[in-house]
Amino acid sequence: MARPLPNQTLARTSATSLRHFPGHSKPSPPLSAPAFRKAAAVLLLAAAVALPCAVLYRAAVLNALRPVQVGWDRRPWWEREQTPLAVMVPDEDGNVDPAAADYLDSDDLKLEQVLQEASMDNKTIILTTLNAAWASSGSVIDLFIDSFRRGVRTSSLLKHLVIITFDWKAYKRCMKIHTYCFALATEDVDFSQEKRFQTAGYLEMMWKRLDFLRLVLEKGYSFIFSDADIMWFRNPFLHFYPDGDFQIACDHYVGNATDLGNIANGGFNYVRSNNQSIEFYKFWYSSRLRYPGYHDQDVFNLIKHDPYITYIGLKIKFLSTAYFGGICEPSRDLNKVCTMHANCCIGLQSKLHDLRIMMEDWRNYMSMPPSLKRFGALSWRVPQNCSLSLLNQ
Template identity: 75%
Template sequence: MARPPRATRTQSSVTSLRRFRGNSPRPPSRASALRGAAGVLLLAAAVALPCAVLYRAAVDTTEPVYIPRARRPLLELNPPPRPLVQVPDPAEHGGFDPFPVDDLDSEDLRLELVLQEASMDNKTVILTTLNAAWASPGSVIDLFIDSFRRGVGTSSLLRHLVIVAFDWKAYTQCVKIHPYCFALTTEDVDFSQEKRFQTVGYLQMMWKRLDFLRLVLEKGYSFIFSDADIMWFRNPFPFFYSDGDFQIACDHYVGNATDLRNIANGGFNYVKSNDQSIEFYKFWYSSRFRYPGYHDQDVFNFIKHDPYTTDIGLTIKFLSTSYFGGI
C-alpha cells in the first residue's frame, strides 16, 4: 500500500505527539528511563497477579452443567386420572368393608365401569392380578408398569391395563400408581399374604383368578392376561394369530402352534370373547374337581386333550418361545 502524504498522516493521527522544531523536550537520561521501565513492570505485575487469582478461582468453583434426563415416566408427564371409584379407608371407619361380599350388583357395576374405561376400541383389555405381597413401593408391580414405559411400542398399552387387586392393601397401593384398578372380593379367604407355589392358598388364588377371567369374557371383553412378574419388552399384538380363540405362552414349544404336545404356561395368554372361549373357561374351572391339588396351568395341560375341548370348537394356538420366552 502507498504511503499517505504527510498532511494526511498528521490530520488522521490526532492522538500522536506532534513535534515542532525548536521546542522539542530533551531526551530523558538513562537512569530516568530505567526507573520508568521498572515502574511499568511493577504496575503490570500488580494488575496481572490478582487477575490470575480471580481466573483460577472462577475455574475451580464453576459448578457442573446439569443435563436433564432425556426420558421421564409416562405417568409423571401425564398424570393419571383419579381412580374411578373413591372408597373410604376402612381404618378410618371402624373396620368398614368398602366392598361387602353380598353386594354383588355393586361389584358387577364397578367391573363394568373399569372395563369400559380401559378397553380398546375392539373391547380388549390387559389384565394382571396383585396382592399385598407384591404391592409395596419399589416391588414387582412397579417393575411391571415400568416395562410398559420402556418397551418397544408398549407405552400406549398402559392405558388399557386393569390391575385386579385381591385385597384392600393392594388396592390402595394400586390407585396411587395406576388409574384403572379393580378390587376383587374374596369370601373367607385372605389373599393378602404371599402364597407359595402349590400351597392351598396359592391354588385358591389361581382358581379365583380363572373364574374372574371367565366373567370378563362373559361381559364381552377380550383380554391379554399377564402375570405381574412378566416384563413387556415390545407390543405383543403383531405376534398373535388372527384365527386363534385362545392363545397361550409355553414352557416348552415344539415348533408348531397347534401341536397339543406344547406345554402351556398360564402366566400369559390372549383370549377372544366368544361362545367357545366362555364355554371353555367354564369347563376349565369345573375341572378343578377332577384334578384336585393341581393348579389351573396343570389342569389346562390335562384338558387340552379332552374330547369336550374339541367339541366346544375352541381354536387353541400356542405362542412361540422365540417371542414369548422366559415366562
C-alpha cells in the same frame, strides 16, 4: 235344484252323524242371558280361587325337588358345578340381606365401568392380578409397569391395563400408581401374603383368578392376561394368530403353534370373547374338581386333549418362546422378544432378583447402536437365582 252351500252341507252331515250314535241325547237348548251371566260369574270365581292354589302348589313341589339334583338337571356337569364369584346366603326365611345385594350390584357396576373405560375400540383389555406381597414399593408391580414404559411401543398399552387386586393393601397401592384398579371380593380368604407355588393358598388364588376371567369373557371383553412377573418389552398384538380363540404362552415350545405337545404356561394368554372361549373357561374351572391339588396351568395341560375341546370348536394356539419367553425357556433374540416371564422360579426374592437383572439387560440393549442390536451382541444374564433345577427339587 240348487246345490246346498258348504255350511249347510256340514250342518246336515253333523246332524245325520249324531242320529247314527245310539243313546246320543238331543242338543241342549241355548242358555238364556241371565243364566249365561250366572255361569260366567261362577267360572271366574273358581279360576280366582284355583290359580293362587296352583302357584303355591308348584312352588312347594319345586322347593321339595331342588335339593335332589339327580335326574332332572340335564346341564353338563361343568355348568352345574359353576359357582358365582360372590355368594349371597339367604337366612332361614329365605331372605337375602338387601345390603349384600346392593353391594354385589354395585361391585358389578364398578367392574363394568372400569372395563369400559380401559377397553380398546374392539373391546379388548389387558389384565393382571396383584396382592399385597407383590404390591409394595420397589416390588414386582413396579417392575411390571416400568417394563411397559421402557418397551418398544408398549407405553400406550398402559391405558388399557386393569389391575385386579386381591386385598385392600394391594388396592390402595394400585390406586396410587395406576389409573384402572378393581378390588375383587375375597370373603373369608386372606390373599395378601406371598403364596408360594403349589401351596393351598396359591391354588385357591389361581382358581379364583380363572373364574374371574370367565366373568370378563361373559361380559363381552376379550383380554390379554399377564402375570405381574412378566416384563413387557414389545407390543405382543403383532404376534397373535388371527384364527385363535385361545392363545397361550409356553414353558416349552415344540415349534408348532397347534401341537398339543407344547407345555403351556397360564401366566400369559390372549383370549377372544366368544361362545367357544366362554364354554371352555367354564369347563376348565370345573375341571379342578376332577384334578384336586392341581393348579390351573397343570389342569389345562391335562384337559387340552379332551374331546370336548374339539366338540365346542375352540381353536387353541401356542405362542412361541422366541417372542414370549421366560426363565424356563428364554427368548434368545432380544430383537424379537415381546415378553419375558419369571417362571420356573420359587420365592419372591428370587423373582425380584432375576427380574431386575432382566430389566438391566433390556436397558443395556436399548442403549446400544442399531448395528450392534442387529448383530445380536447381547443376551440375557438370567436365570441366576431362578432356575428349573431348583423348581424340581
